[in-house]
Amino acid sequence: MTMDVTDFSAAAAQAEALDAADPLARFRERFLVPRHGTGEQAYFCGNSLGLQPRAVREALLEELDDWRELAVEAHFRGRHPWMPYHEFVREDLAAVVGALPHEVVAMNSLTVNLHLMMVSFYRPTPERPAILIEKSAFPSDQHAVASQIRCHGFDPAEALIEVAADEPAGTISPGAIIDAIDRHGERIALVLLPGVQYLTGEAFDLAGITAAAHRQGCRVGFDLAHAAGNLELALHDAGCDFAVWCSYKYLNAGPGAVAGCFVHERHAGAHDLPRFAGWWGHDPATRFQMKPGFVPARGADGWQLSNPPILALAPLRVSLAIFREAGMAALRARSLALTGTFEGLIQRHAGDVLEILTPREPARRGCQLSLRVKGPRDAGRALFEHLHAAGIVVDWREPDVIRAAPTPLYSRHADCLRFVQAVRTWADGRDRA
Numbered sequence: 001m002t003m004d005v006t007d008f009s010a011a012a013a014q015a016e017a018l019d020a021a022d023p024l025a026r027f028r029e030r031f032l033v034p035r036h037g038t039g040e041q042a043y044f045c046g047n048s049l050g051l052q053p054r055a056v057r058e059a060l061l062e063e064l065d066d067w068r069e070l071a072v073e074a075h076f077r078g079r080h081p082w083m084p085y086h087e088f089v090r091e092d093l094a095a096v097v098g099a100l101p102h103e104v105v106a107m108n109s110l111t112v113n114l115h116l117m118m119v120s121f122y123r124p125t126p127e128r129p130a131i132l133i134e135k136s137a138f139p140s141d142q143h144a145v146a147s148q149i150r151c152h153g154f155d156p157a158e159a160l161i162e163v164a165a166d167e168p169a170g171t172i173s174p175g176a177i178i179d180a181i182d183r184h185g186e187r188i189a190l191v192l193l194p195g196v197q198y199l200t201g202e203a204f205d206l207a208g209i210t211a212a213a214h215r216q217g218c219r220v221g222f223d224l225a226h227a228a229g230n231l232e233l234a235l236h237d238a239g240c241d242f243a244v245w246c247s248y249k250y251l252n253a254g255p256g257a258v259a260g261c262f263v264h265e266r267h268a269g270a271h272d273l274p275r276f277a278g279w280w281g282h283d284p285a286t287r288f289q290m291k292p293g294f295v296p297a298r299g300a301d302g303w304q305l306s307n308p309p310i311l312a313l314a315p316l317r318v319s320l321a322i323f324r325e326a327g328m329a330a331l332r333a334r335s336l337a338l339t340g341t342f343e344g345l346i347q348r349h350a351g352d353v354l355e356i357l358t359p360r361e362p363a364r365r366g367c368q369l370s371l372r373v374k375g376p377r378d379a380g381r382a383l384f385e386h387l388h389a390a391g392i393v394v395d396w397r398e399p400d401v402i403r404a405a406p407t408p409l410y411s412r413h414a415d416c417l418r419f420v421q422a423v424r425t426w427a428d429g430r431d432r433a
């Protein structure tokens with residue numbers, strides 16, 4: 001039996017032309033793309049760990065040199081003085097998430113910030129004890145909310161409300177979330193949802209959810225781990241009470257990078273809010289008088305605990321500068337084009353192999369597509385391993401989902417084509433066997 005081998009030459013020419021015509025494609029040069037043989041990987045795991053910006057090494061060496069040469073005086077005389085270091089990322093961080101500068105701060109890690117925010121914004125009462133999250137939330141978020149509920153003496157079996165998927169692909173329709181908020185509203189103390197769901201890649205309507213929750217008298221927070229640096233966000237206008245995110249995924253700030261936190265301006269001077277305090281959250285005007293009595297700094301800064309880890313902030317500083325230069329609106333436009341191309345290629349050339357779980361409406365997703373591998377139970381794992389061997393880096397979620405995220409800063413249309421060609425080769429080989 002002879003098999004048709006799909007001719008990809010027209011698609012290859014088109015991908016090359018799209019990449020050549022896009023001014024943002026040059027940002028790829030700012031990143032270190034891991035090698036695969038004599039070439040480069042096609043890297044689709046920016047949703048898990050973003051690639052290293054070339055500028056990171058120099059930024060780290062600069063801090064090491066300042067430490068060596070200036071020691072304690074680097075707090076004031078360093079090239080980027082350590083004392084106000086977190087100020088160097090403030091404007092860029094605010095721009096990435098659509099916030100006012102004093103609404104954001106870079107500190108801690110995501111789950112720590114989530115807990116700190118819940119200390120202030122999850123204030124359950126016997127009448128209103130509940131937290132609403134999505135079913136199959138990221139495990140860290142599940143652990144965080146369940147432990148907070150228990151800390152207040154309530155039982156997660158009663159006080160944790162999970163919104164289930166109501167669409168065939170496992171996604172949640174926007175209406176189902178609003179319905180759940182309306183139905184349980186009086187019992188809900190806090191609505192906590194993702195900006196983009198990590199498993200399905202579904203993006204949620206932050207402003208709509210916030211409005212519905214506030215109508216019911218609930219507080220609202222968002223986990224933006226998969227949304228920051230991916231979607232064009234407008235947190236201030238959305239009006240949520242708080243948001244948290246990590247910086248090692250789309251923000252490319254390196255493993256375990258310093259995370260982000262947003263507290264809406266309406267709480268900037270809310271000094272009566274219960275909170276866990278530390279000296280770095282104290283009003284900087286009197287912080288170093290070292291007197292007893294905590295006076296919180298205005299805005300998100302008032303939730304800081306410790307003096308910031310400079311070696312972990314340096315990569316974030318240079319990484320955010322790339323976002324400033326490219327602009328989130330332009331990045332989102334390129335992202336829509338890339339993921340649209342990716343989707344089209346999958347449908348056309350691999351529709352028999354892969355089912356797209358992520359919503360098809362561009363407004364309901366970021367750059368990631370979650371793909372279910374059709375066929376026998378072990379097919380997905382086999383495909384994943386084939387891709388890996390071909391230098392195509394995606395990730396694998398049991399039992400049958402591949403997540404692939406073309407990111408607008410360093411992925412190319414040509415990478416999307418390379419993925420689809422590799423899937424085709426694998427499927428044709430399997431069919432022949």
Ligand SMILES: *Cc1c(COP(=O)(O)O)cnc(C)c1O
Pocket residue numbers: 109110111112138140141194198223225226246
């Ligand atoms: C990546 C991710 C985390 C990781 O939490 P860390 O505190 O950074 O380890 C938590 N929640 C969600 C939704 C994530 O996607």
